[in-house]
Amino acid sequence: MTDRHVDPERAQFDAFKALPRDKPIHMLNLVRFRGKAAYPAGHPLAGQDLTGAEAYGHYGADSRPVFQRVGGRVVWLGTMEAMVIGPEGEHWDAIFVAEYPNSGAFMEMVTDPVYRRAVVHRQAAVETSRLIRCDAKASRSETVFG
Numbered sequence: 167m168t169d170r171h172v173d174p175e176r177a178q179f180d181a182f183k184a185l186p187r188d189k190p191i192h193m194l195n196l197v198r199f200r201g202k203a204a205y206p207a208g209h210p211l212a213g214q215d216l217t218g219a220e221a222y223g224h225y226g227a228d229s230r231p232v233f234q235r236v237g238g239r240v241v242w243l244g245t246m247e248a249m250v251i252g253p254e255g256e257h258w259d260a261i262f263v264a265e266y267p268n269s270g271a272f273m274e275m276v277t278d279p280v281y282r283r284a285v286v287h288r289q290a291a292v293e294t295s296r297l298i299r300c301d302a303k304a305s306r307s308e309t310v311f312g
Contacts, residue, residue, distance in 0.1 A: 172292045173285075182299055187269045189302070192241065196296040197222070197260040203290040211290070218291040219259065225287035232281040233264070236271040240264055265302060 174182070199218030205211050211221070242263040249256055266272045275281050 170292075171294050171296065172289055174297070182269065183273070185269065185299065189268060191266050191269055191272065192300040192302045193264045193266065193272070194296070194298040194300055195260065195262050195264060196258045196298075198257065198293045198295065199259045199291055200293045205286070205290040209286060209290075211287075216290075218293065221287050221291035222260065225284055225291060228284035228287060229275075229281050232275050232278045232284075236275045236278075237267040238264055238271065238275065263300075269299075 199222060201218060203211070203214075203216040203218050203221035205214075205216075205221070211224070216224075240262050244261050246258045246261055266275075
């Protein structure tokens with residue numbers, strides 16, 4: 167069974183908040199969907215036989231206005247083709263990099279009431295995920311190879 171990494175742990179979120187807040191950040195998103203969405207009982211979409219990908223589509227549609235309002239944008243989106251270095255059999259269904267003008271914008275998004283209501287779709291959709299904060303400077307002025 168895969169460890170579910172869907173929501174941040176308190177220590178992880180505290181570490182995020184302790185980093186500098188006054189510069190652009192990139193958030194690398196690696197997402198693996200459930201075969202079948204798992205909404206909580208009583209949710210209007212529970213029992214609708216949605217796939218994880220379909221539930222994630224609802225998350226995107228419902229959270230997009232808040233994401234855009236805080237200045238977020240997707241700067242890279244791709245599809246996994248093959249694992250070249252890493253665990254054999256590991257796969258990611260959605261891979262993208264979201265940019266925020268600063269970490270305060272990300273914090274504003276995740277605490278927004280509209281966004282918080284949209285999160286139920288992400289929780290229903292995701293089997294496991296990784297969300298990695300990155301310093302955006304290398305994408306603008308430096309390269310990996312010097």
